[in-house]
Amino acid sequence: MSYVLAKSQNNEILEAGECGGAVTSILKYLLDEGLVDGVLALSPQDDVYDAFPVFVTDSEDLLKTAGSYHCAPTMIGDLVQKYFIDKKVAFTVKPCDMRAVEELITRHKINRDNIYMIGLNCGGTVSPVSGRKMIDLFYEANPDDVVSEEIDKGQFIIELADGSEEAVKIHDLENEGYGRRNNCQRCDVKIPRKANIACGNWGAEDGWTFIEINDEKGQELIDGAKKAGILETKSPSDAAVEGRSKVENIMIKMAKKNQDATYPTVSEMTEWSRCISCYACRDVCPICWCFENCELNKPYFKDEANIPPVPIAFQGVRLSHMSFSCVDCGQCDDVCPMDIPVSLIFDKLQKKYYDRTGYVAGVSDDIKPPLYSPEKTEL
Amino acid sequence: MSDDLKIVGLLCNWCCYGGADTAGTARMQYSPNIRIIRVMCSGRINPSMIFKAFQEGADGVFVGGCHIGDCHYDAGNYKWSRRSKIVEDILEEFGIEKERFRHEWISASEGEKFQRTMEEFHKTLTKLGPLELE
Ligand SMILES: Cc1cc2nc3c(=O)[nH]c(=O)nc-3n(C[C@H](O)[C@H](O)[C@H](O)COP(=O)(O)OP(=O)(O)OC[C@H]3O[C@@H](n4cnc5c(N)ncnc54)[C@H](O)[C@@H]3O)c2cc1C
Ligand code: SF4
Ligand code: SF4
Ligand code: SF4
Ligand code: FES
Numbered sequence: 001m002s003y004v005l006a007k008s009q010n011n012e013i014l015e016a017g018e019c020g021g022a023v024t025s026i027l028k029y030l031l032d033e034g035l036v037d038g039v040l041a042l043s044p045q046d047d048v049y050d051a052f053p054v055f056v057t058d059s060e061d062l063l064k065t066a067g068s069y070h071c072a073p074t075m076i077g078d079l080v081q082k083y084f085i086d087k088k089v090a091f092t093v094k095p096c097d098m099r100a101v102e103e104l105i106t107r108h109k110i111n112r113d114n115i116y117m118i119g120l121n122c123g124g125t126v127s128p129v130s131g132r133k134m135i136d137l138f139y140e141a142n143p144d145d146v147v148s149e150e151i152d153k154g155q156f157i158i159e160l161a162d163g164s165e166e167a168v169k170i171h172d173l174e175n176e177g178y179g180r181r182n183n184c185q186r187c188d189v190k191i192p193r194k195a196n197i198a199c200g201n202w203g204a205e206d207g208w209t210f211i212e213i214n215d216e217k218g219q220e221l222i223d224g225a226k227k228a229g230i231l232e233t234k235s236p237s238d239a240a241v242e243g244r245s246k247v248e249n250i251m252i253k254m255a256k257k258n259q260d261a262t263y264p265t266v267s268e269m270t271e272w273s274r275c276i277s278c279y280a281c282r283d284v285c286p287i288c289w290c291f292e293n294c295e296l297n298k299p300y301f302k303d304e305a306n307i308p309p310v311p312i313a314f315q316g317v318r319l320s321h322m323s324f325s326c327v328d329c330g331q332c333d334d335v336c337p338m339d340i341p342v343s344l345i346f347d348k349l350q351k352k353y354y355d356r357t358g359y360v361a362g363v364s365d366d367i368k369p370p371l372y373s374p375e376k377t378e379l
Numbered sequence: 380m381s382d383d384l385k386i387v388g389l390l391c392n393w394c395c396y397g398g399a400d401t402a403g404t405a406r407m408q409y410s411p412n413i414r415i416i417r418v419m420c421s422g423r424i425n426p427s428m429i430f431k432a433f434q435e436g437a438d439g440v441f442v443g444g445c446h447i448g449d450c451h452y453d454a455g456n457y458k459w460s461r462r463s464k465i466v467e468d469i470l471e472e473f474g475i476e477k478e479r480f481r482h483e484w485i486s487a488s489e490g491e492k493f494q495r496t497m498e499e500f501h502k503t504l505t506k507l508g509p510l511e512l513e
Contacts, residue, residue: 267474295427312473312512313427313434319469320426320462345472352468371462374454378447379464 003241004222004233005208016066018150019201022209022231023092023118024066026197029225030090030116031059040079040091041065042072048146049128053079053091070149070156073125073181075331077101077286081109090116094125096183098192099327099362100286106367109289116221119195119214121202123151123251124170124180124187127334134178139166152201183330183343188255189363190248196221203236203244210236210244259351266311266345274338277301277309281332281342287322287361295321315345323349324371325361384504386413386497387432388441391421393451395443397487402494409497412504413441420444421482422455426466433475434512439504442482443493449486456484478503479510 008014008021010028017024030036037057043065044051051072056062076091077100093101098119104110126134132143134156141160148159155167156179173179191198196218197211204210211233213219225231266272282288282296295317300306306313323346332342350361356379359368369375390396396417402409418424421444432440442463444456459482467477481500485492 265474266472295425300431310434310512312430312469312475316430316469316473317427319472320430320465323469324465349465349468349472353465356464369461371465372458374458376454376457378457378460 002213002219003203003236004211004213005204005236005240006211006222006231006233007208009230009232012063013066014207016063017209018066018068019199019204020207020209021066022211023120023199024062025230026118026221026225027056027065027090027092028059028062029221029228029230031057031062033224033228035088035224036090036116037087038084038089040076040084040089042069042074042092044069044072047144048149049131049143055084067148068120068150070124070151071126071128071131073127073184073330073334075100075284075286075329077104077110078284080104080115081286081289085110086114088114090118092118092120093192093195094120094122095189095192096122096187096327096329098195099189100329102194102362103287103325103327104289106370107289116217117192117195118221119192119198121191121198121200121248122184122187123190124184126156126179127181130178134173134176138168138173138176138178141166181330181333182341183328183333183347185258186255186347187328188252188259189360190251190255194363200244202247203240205240208234210240263344263348266315269341271338271340272311272315273308274340275309275311275314276338277307277314278337280335280337282318284331284335285318285322286329286331287325287327288318290321315342319346319349322346324353324359326350327362382410382412384412384438384501384509385436386439386441386500386504387437388413388415388443389418389421389424389428390415390443391445391451391455392417392419394445394449394487395421395483395485395493398443398485398489398493401488401490403490405490407490407494409494410501412501413497420450420452420455421459422450422452422457424459424462426462426469429466429480430469433470433473433479433510438507438510439479439481439500441496441500443485443496444482446484446486449484473512475510475512476507478507 006022008025013021013024027039039056042051043054049071051069076097135143146158157167170179326346328347330343357368450456
């Protein structure tokens with residue numbers, strides 16, 4: 001593991017990039033050298049609340065994908081396993097994306113040799129809907145006039161077309177039920193150390209990207225991009241490395257505090273009676289990969305007695321199949337049409353599993369015997 | 380009264396089911412609340428079977444398998460043992476007391492252990508009373 005500060009040698013990319021444009025430059029290097037068939041990155045659509053993953057095969061198109069989109073809580077793991085299993089691809093990962101990919105590698109659904117994971121540190125994402133609402137409520141601006149947003153020093157900052165900025169403390173937004181998604185507020189994996197490299201602004205000087213190189217493949221990426229003349233690097237100061245680690249620890253502490261809040265059990269929550277068994281939470285979950293073989297497709301779950309579904313029968317299936325591997329990505333909360341905080345209980349169960357085994361989904365190296373393996377061990 | 384309590388028992392064919400048989404043949408007395416379902420191995424029991432039993436009115440669910448080392452299929456009871464921990468954690472979420480779910484290793488010759496276990500389990504459930512799901 002080592003650290004570098006990196007900056008693009010391409011002015012357009014440097015201009016468009018969030019920090020030093022290092023990520024976009026490395027993706028361009030991979031495409032131009034033919035090391036990958038394509039790149040998955042986010043591209044903003046109509047406005048800043050609306051970015052989604054695009055598959056880029058021509059490096060000219062990468063410029064549109066540069067920048068950080070905090071109101072785009074997407075999930076890459078599911079896409080890669082479903083559509084790019086046979087392709088060589090590079091993609092950006094927030095820590096939850098990385099964790100999902102790791103869990104899918106364990107399940108032989110993604111081949112590590114076929115992928116490059118470019119990690120982005122992540123302080124959290126905001127759901128597009130509540131993002132708009134909170135700008136309407138807490139800022140002077142019209143949500144439609146926002147041209148870019150960023151999270152810095154505990155504030156959610158918006159920039160308007162005329163170049164003016166407005167900032168509100170995230171803490172204040174979250175106290176009012178806005179700000180980062182609930183799962184992000186509990187998330188204690190801030191730097192994606194299973195990705196080949198982890199990039200961020202923590203510890204970086206203006207116009208540079210701070211990169212933690214996590215493995216050999218990551219080192220090859222940096223060396224290759226430099227040799228190709230698209231990236232320059234320098235060493236960060238000790239103070240920068242230390243400062244970065246300080247912020248990381250503060251963020252983790254904040255997350256743990258949120259985790260320590262006592263969450264009600266399912267039987268104490270009224271929300272669950274709203275479930276309409278639409279299967280959206282299952283379909284979006286990166287860890288649920290059985291598709292047509294899913295136990296929930298059995299006719300028994302479509303019986304009249306199960307509409308509305310009894311939570312213990314319906315969610316019990318998913319909980320017992322995969323909660324120990326839940327990466328707390330919050331996708332299930334995002335898609336639930338009845339606004340049930342689905343991830344809460346899955347994350348809670350993964351933490352109980354952690355208490356029993358020490359296993360953190362998508363992070364631990366020592367793979368504990370999955371529930372269905374023939375290992376002769378008890379918990 | 381407590382004799383309305385319903386216990387669903389999932390017993391592995393090779394050991395615990397034999398144990399129940401032994402208890403029966405020897406005319407050992409135990410409360411008749413258990414409905415036995417024979418499965419080939421404790422390792423084939425899915426958590427959702429336990430959940431379904433509770434959902435459909437069981438007040439307690441019992442699982443019986445071979446002693447560790449004796450599973451007819453080598454490691455099935457290890458699998459069950461790991462799975463049972465997850466089942467416990469999940470039941471807690473749904474407000475079902477963990478005492479309502481019990482598992483035990485009982486060999487075909489242990490008729491007496493089967494009888495004792497059933498009596499104990501029945502006593503526990505009598506104390507807890509019928510299960511009321513939401
Ligand atoms: C939601 C979010 C939160 C972040 N929080 C922190 C933080 O707290 N601390 C920190 O040090 N760094 C954080 N970062 C990382 C930082 O903002 C920069 O992305 C990183 O430093 C790389 O800068 P760059 O100029 O090299 O990247 P660029 O060259 O601008 O490339 C960024 C790449 O990331 C992709 N991308 C943008 N948004 C997303 C997204 N939502 N999900 C997946 N991929 C995306 C883009 O498509 C592009 O390919 C965060 C990034 C995101 C997306
Ligand atoms: S259960 Fe929800 S939070 Fe957990 S991995 Fe699946 S989609 Fe993500
Ligand atoms: S609920 Fe279970 S069977 Fe269905 S997709 Fe998820 S893991 Fe597979
Ligand atoms: S997405 Fe919501 S409503 Fe649909 S099945 Fe899941 S919990 Fe129920
Ligand atoms: S055969 Fe009895 S537990 Fe496996």
